[in-house]
Amino acid sequence: MTLEALLVVAAALFAVGLYGAISQQSFVMLMMGLELMINGALLALIALWALSTGGNPQGQMLAIVFMTVMAIEMALGFALITNVYRVRRADITEKLRKLKG
Amino acid sequence: MNRSLVVDVLFWCFAAGSVVTGFLVFRTDSMVRAAFWLLASFVGVGAILVLLAAEFLGVVLILMMAGEMLIMAVVMVMFMMNPAGLNPMFMVHQHRFAVAAGVVSFAGLSVVALTVDFPDQPVDPSVDATAELGFELLGDSMLVFQTAGVALLATMVGAIALASRNGRFGTADEGSHEPPLEIEELESP
Amino acid sequence: MAPGVAVVSVAVAMAIGVYAVAVIDGIAGRLVAGAGRRGVGVVLDPPRTVVLLLMQRRHRTERADAQGWALAPALLGGLAATGLAVVPVDRGTAVADPGTGFVVFATAIAFVMIAVFLHGWSPNSLFPLIGAYRYGAQALSLQIPFLLAMLATALPAESLAVMDIVEAQGDVWNVVRQPLGLPIYLMVGVGVGFWGPLNLPDGADLVGGTSAEDAGTDRLAWEVARAAMLFAIAAMGAAVFLGGWWGPLLPGPVWMALKTLCLLVVMVASRHLLARVRIEPFVVACWAVFIPLALVNIFVSGALLL
Numbered sequence: 001m002t003l004e005a006l007l008v009v010a011a012a013l014f015a016v017g018l019y020g021a022i023s024q025q026s027f028v029m030l031m032m033g034l035e036l037m038i039n040g041a042l043l044a045l046i047a048l049w050a051l052s053t054g055g056n057p058q059g060q061m062l063a064i065v066f067m068t069v070m071a072i073e074m075a076l077g078f079a080l081i082t083n084v085y086r087v088r089r090a091d092i093t094e095k096l097r098k099l100k101g
Numbered sequence: 102m103n104r105s106l107v108v109d110v111l112f113w114c115f116a117a118g119s120v121v122t123g124f125l126v127f128r129t130d131s132m133v134r135a136a137f138w139l140l141a142s143f144v145g146v147g148a149i150l151v152l153l154a155a156e157f158l159g160v161v162l163i164l165m166m167a168g169e170m171l172i173m174a175v176v177m178v179m180f181m182m183n184p185a186g187l188n189p190m191f192m193v194h195q196h197r198f199a200v201a202a203g204v205v206s207f208a209g210l211s212v213v214a215l216t217v218d219f220p221d222q223p224v225d226p227s228v229d230a231t232a233e234l235g236f237e238l239l240g241d242s243m244l245v246f247q248t249a250g251v252a253l254l255a256t257m258v259g260a261i262a263l264a265s266r267n268g269r270f271g272t273a274d275e276g277s278h279e280p281p282l283e284i285e286e287l288e289s290p
Numbered sequence: 291m292a293p294g295v296a297v298v299s300v301a302v303a304m305a306i307g308v309y310a311v312a313v314i315d316g317i318a319g320r321l322v323a324g325a326g327r328r329g330v331g332v333v334l335d336p337p338r339t340v341v342l343l344l345m346q347r348r349h350r351t352e353r354a355d356a357q358g359w360a361l362a363p364a365l366l367g368g369l370a371a372t373g374l375a376v377v378p379v380d381r382g383t384a385v386a387d388p389g390t391g392f393v394v395f396a397t398a399i400a401f402v403m404i405a406v407f408l409h410g411w412s413p414n415s416l417f418p419l420i421g422a423y424r425y426g427a428q429a430l431s432l433q434i435p436f437l438l439a440m441l442a443t444a445l446p447a448e449s450l451a452v453m454d455i456v457e458a459q460g461d462v463w464n465v466v467r468q469p470l471g472l473p474i475y476l477m478v479g480v481g482v483g484f485w486g487p488l489n490l491p492d493g494a495d496l497v498g499g500t501s502a503e504d505a506g507t508d509r510l511a512w513e514v515a516r517a518a519m520l521f522a523i524a525a526m527g528a529a530v531f532l533g534g535w536w537g538p539l540l541p542g543p544v545w546m547a548l549k550t551l552c553l554l555v556v557m558v559a560s561r562h563l564l565a566r567v568r569i570e571p572f573v574v575a576c577w578a579v580f581i582p583l584a585l586v587n588i589f590v591s592g593a594l595l596l
Contacts, residue, residue: 003219007210008215010210011206011207011211012120013120013123013142015206015210016120016126016127019199020127022199022202022203023127023199024192025193026132028132028177028180029135032127033127035143036139039119039146043150046149046150046155047153050154050224051221052222054224054225055230057234058241060157063155065245067161067162067165070169071165071253078176079259079263080263092192133411134355140404156388157389157450160390160397161393164400167397167401167404168400171403171430172426172430174407174411175423175426231450
């Protein structure tokens with residue numbers, strides 16, 4: 001379990017997430033892509049924390065911030081999906097051609 | 102048995118598992134299955150974090166994701182077409198561009214990972230990382246922690262305001278429907 | 291502890307727990323409702339049920355998710371085993387004592403909703419799916435009071451290791467320190483194990499809910515896993531609220547077993563003593579009553595420690 005291997009795995013997770021976030025039409029699948037990207041970033045962060053910074057506690061602190069970002073993304077994403085569905089009956093990105101309510 | 106060998110084998114299992122299940126998220130017919138695959142991917146990453154001595158963070162990641170994925174599955178079945186996956190589903194756009202973006206980002210990040218010379222300072226195994234995190238949370242980084250808490254509170258308020266059915270301007274369903282693209286002809290009297 | 295010994299001890303504990311749940315349920319049913327058999331029949335009933343279920347034919351539905359259907363009881367049983375593994379039996383004796391044992395147990399509890407959702411979703415049938423959604427609402431509301439009630443017990447110990455939490459109860463048990471904690475924990479425990487008054491996902495009004503399509507070995511595996519989960523919750527409650535191995539005269543493991551049995555009796559007997567709750571008032575009660583109460587519990591115990 002070397003740092004390089006960990007970072008490559010993190011890069012793979014990030015790339016898969018990016019592919020999903022760009023290619024998926026459905027809002028929820030798009031958010032899954034975003035989650036995977038954050039997942040990869042989190043893995044890279046902890047890998048660097050554990051193997052390259054000698055366990056500086058501020059690295060773990062940053063990971064907590066990452067998880068907060070994840071939670072915020074999910075909560076606001078779902079709220080927006082709910083609202084957009086109610087107002088526009090839209091469930092895929094193609095149905096949202098303008099952002100104005 | 103050699104401990105580092107066991108850790109290595111476990112790491113490669115979890116790593117391969119999380120990447121493969123992460124990919125299956127976008128290759129499955131059913132959105133519920135997609136949510137479960139994503140959960141499996143997160144469990145793999147959480148397990149790697151535990152292997153990396155970030156025990157608390159790994160377990161908390163898994164804990165957090167269990168709830169999130171359930172909500173995700175429920176939201177999908179509520180709003181999305183073809184929720185149960187009875188018909189094959191492949192809903193993508195700009196697919197070639199997405200594949201290219203994925204490959205390029207993977208290549209770029211891998212090059213960085215393999216070429217940059219990061220300092221080699223492994224975490225001290227005798228230190229209790231969980232306790233350190235606790236002191237950091239309520240010590241030097243208290244302000245960051247508080248800010249994250251306030252941000253979450255603001256998110257809760259915002260999410261409820263967005264998702265609530267009864268708003269200041271009447272029920273949400275009666276909001277502005279998208280106007281039709283063609284101009285309807287007026288009925289002649 | 292060697293891996294083999296650990297696996298065997300968890301399996302034995304689970305088997306004893308499942309049997310205890312079945313027997314207590316039989317006795318309580320006979321005492322309260324007058325139903326069931328008398329005498330030694332109560333002790334022999336569980337093996338009889340097992341044999342009957344093993345001989346029964348399994349159901350199959352159209353286009354079911356076979357892997358998910360098989361995985362759900364295995365996942366629930368695995369979670370019960372994970373939960374049991376971090377519960378200490380005596381000072382220094384536990385299958386696993388990670389520094390974050392408390393969080394591991396909470397994660398196992400959180401994953402129960404994944405198992406139940408999978409179990410209800412995979413048969414591709416109406417009533418199981420409704421049961422799965424119901425449990426989603428129930429479990430998401432239960433999570434927060436559960437975590438808060440348990441978290442308060444980690445305060446006096448200043449540790450997330452379950453061993454330390456029990457060790458810190460030498461003078462006074464947490465049930466005395468935090469009188470609100472144990473009732474909330476038991477309520478949540480019955481809800482997490484979807485048992486008795488809170489058996490909403492598998493309730494009779496849904497023709498069996500998530501297990502409506504289960505028969506034979508499927509039903510057997512699901513019931514066994516659920517009973518094991520109840521046992522794990524009771525064992526954890528005995529450890530963090532009733533002082534685990536602490537007690538006069540008798541050796542530690544005996545005290546631990548007695549306390550676990552007490553909580554198990556309370557939880558299992560609730561099925562015969564309390565009326566079933568509807569999901570809507572229950573969810574409201576969770577968010578509007580139990581979360582504030584659990585927060586008061588945490589604040590008071592924190593203030594007492596300062």
